[in-house]
Amino acid sequence: MHHFIDRRANPKGKSLGNRQRFLRRARENIKERVDQSVRGKSIQNGSGVPDEGEKVTIPTRGLKEPRFFHSSKGGMRRHVLPGNKDFVVGDTIKRPQGGAGQGGRQASEDGDGEDEFSFTLTQEEYLEILFEGLELPDLVEKATVETETIGTRRAGLTTAGTPNNLNLVRTMRNSLGRRIALQRPTTKSQRELEEQISELEALDERTPPQEDFLEALKKRLEGIIRKRKVVGYIDPLDLRYDTFVPEKIRNSRAVVFCLMDVSGSMQEREKDLAKRFFLLLHLFLERCYEHTELVFVRHTHHAQEVDEETFFYARETGGTIVSTALEKMKEIIEERYPPDEWNIYGAQASDGENFGNDSVRCKNLLLNDLLPVSQFYAYVEIVDEAAEMLLNNPEAGEDLWQNYREVKSQAQHFEMQRVSQPGHIYPIFREFFLPKVKGVQNAGS
């Protein structure tokens, strides 16, 4: 009449429907936080959405499940508590802050009285929200062509191992537990007994009861010593060792150059879009390479290498000469990133304006110096949302755009796109990374 069922192979994600409903419900709040996390965090350190997902904390408004329950304040209540130490009837205790007794909050069942709610978005969900509902294929995984070495990773405890891996805390904990359980006499009790014996032995004359007592003590001491021998302080049973298992480690390096026009025409919106663009590129590359570095080059009529903070938030005035940034990038590559050791990626964002006939210079710099050493170079031109004419017509555009179009026609690993919304950014990568990923990787290795 009893039977077993193995349910482990049942389809996973039974609660997916609930999760989707939850995310829809919280979408506004989540979006706000995701946007904030993009703005607030650095590309370098935190923004890269970790593989295991991004933790977001959202306010509970809108996610509250209200119930009728008793307020925790006011009225007359009695709480029965365990563990009275020295209270007697009539003792008074200062009311703890918040007004509720220690037994308070019984009324609220699920305890979500907090104002905030934290949970983890998977990488897909995070990206989907970040790029506004674009359906992300399994692109990230396909983009990964790895060179690997073997490293080690901790993998719990075992009962056998080499002494250098001995886990002292666990071992001593086991030892302590075993000693208590088997009632191993302590050193202190042995010493006390010995003292008593030597005191008695020191007496010149002993009465018969004292003799007997001494005998008994000696016997006990013997017993204790024997037991201490049998029940060791540390037994092989107690030993625990840390173990390590080999793990594949991706082993390659990449540098991402983020180039951005910071002249007056680049406002908050433009910079925010640019940041998402850099973020996404970095995100992809982070998964491909063991080690990635970011170089931020900003330019007006001259270019500077700056840190991330300055890059996105400091203001600068001046004209616009794009080629200075490309020159700077070339310079830095020559100085610090030899192309045979580094995979080089370029990402450039601008509003498309450039000084005089500088654009031709840019074209030549790219074709002759930068593209030959780069894995991939992407350019985004951030335009006004109203500029539909530009968005829909890739042939229209100013000098820089036209010259870059020429570059594109000559170099496969150059990609360009006009964007006015976050959703436009993604296709650059989709178009570029999906079909050609292997070729690019091979070219570099």
Added chain:
Amino acid sequence: MQAAETAREPLFYGPEWTFELMEKARDAIEKIALEDLGLDVYPNQIEIISAEQMLDAYSCVGLPLMYQHWSFGKHFARDEALYRTGRQGLAYEIVINSNPCISYNMEENTMAMQTLVMAHAAFGHNHFFKNNYLFQQWTDAAGIHDYLAFAKNYIAACEERYGPMAVEEVLDAAHAMQSQGVFRYGRPPKPTNEELVAMQKVREGYESGQSVLDVWTDSTLGRDKLELTEDADYSARRKLMNLPQENILYFLEKHSPVLEPWQCEILRIVRMLAQYLYPQKQTKVMNEGCATFVHYYIINKLHEQGQITQGAYMEMLHSHTNVVMQPEYDDPRYSGINPYALGFAMMQDIRRICQDPTDEDREWFPDFAGNPDWRGVLRDAWANYRDESFIQQFLSPNLIRKFKLFTLTNDAELPNLVVSQIHNRAGYKAIRRDLAKQYDLAYLEPDIQVTDADLRGDRELKLTHTVRDGIHLDEDDQEEVLKHLRTLWGYDVRLDAVEATTES
């Protein structure tokens, strides 16, 4: 037990479990459970699940099938976050009050844990579900799976037909009144044929297939009757609508002027599930105590008979000890009285009082102190009490001393908390009463009743909250719930607080 049994082979060695070993262990457990303890259980269906499936089950209040709602997704997200960061472990099992009795065991458990869990859930909880009067009277163990399947499909169909947002609105509102969606005192309708006919008139209870028709009859007949009594006064309305009514969801389902039949059916689903789960809320201490007592007795018996190895026994005891740990009130780990600890201690104590009573026990428990059949005394307690009455009846001075219980009175009028009782002769009775009250859901949960609704007048729905001991409702949540109520009622809703006339 018999000497012959002491020399048995252990059921298993080592931590790995297999289905064969589990069957062997189950048979050994069953022998003790049925023949020695005299338990009476539903057939067991023991399912092995993964950690993720356990999290799934968590988020859906432990039920194997549940309709979809965002709040379950929220709970899942929270539990998952706690679990992944290691701040909360997962239960070793979940057990469902159903026939056959389904229990979920985690695949990560060792064989020793699987044995412990089977004794705990498949026999301890199972016996409690099958025999306790609350479950017998208020839940339908055989029908719950079909009902859950019906509920899930019905709500999915509604989502398809009326859109997920419309369904969500009703569910959100209904969930807000889940605690007010149960019959606490009156029995839930259990229709026999004659009763069915009678109940159509009394408007109490419907079979699910009939509910649409019933809503129709209710509204038409109801209106007729109202017209007949043109000058119907308050008392006529009360009689007609069965007021005052403690089950607000039930009232809305039957009398809301704006709800469509499908919306009423959703309210009904929510209140049926609330009613199904209500006995579990009332028997936490007893249910866990019963299961813990049973597993403790069984593992000790198995060990005595040499059926489990020393190592497995140690592992089980280790886990058992963790489960029944009761931190003291000033311990940072303290978060209320642990139902496992209290329930287990009380049941062990009952056994002690039967087997080895002191004079004090004879004075306090003349009915069963020294009764040689402690199994019978316990089975009787498991069958006929709920937490509140169980504590009121069985908590002994011995245990009050052991737990060093004391009562702290928190009177908002006074500047300080006052220790009003301690574990001494003068305090035992009062502590027992106070502790029992702490488990009385009728006291813990606010007493809110529908007191009037004039469908021919202003159509305002009037609710009354009976305030006891000066404890009011939490205001923020109250407003939110009232908003939901207004959606379901369609007209204004008013909640008045009235001080209880008699102090309890």
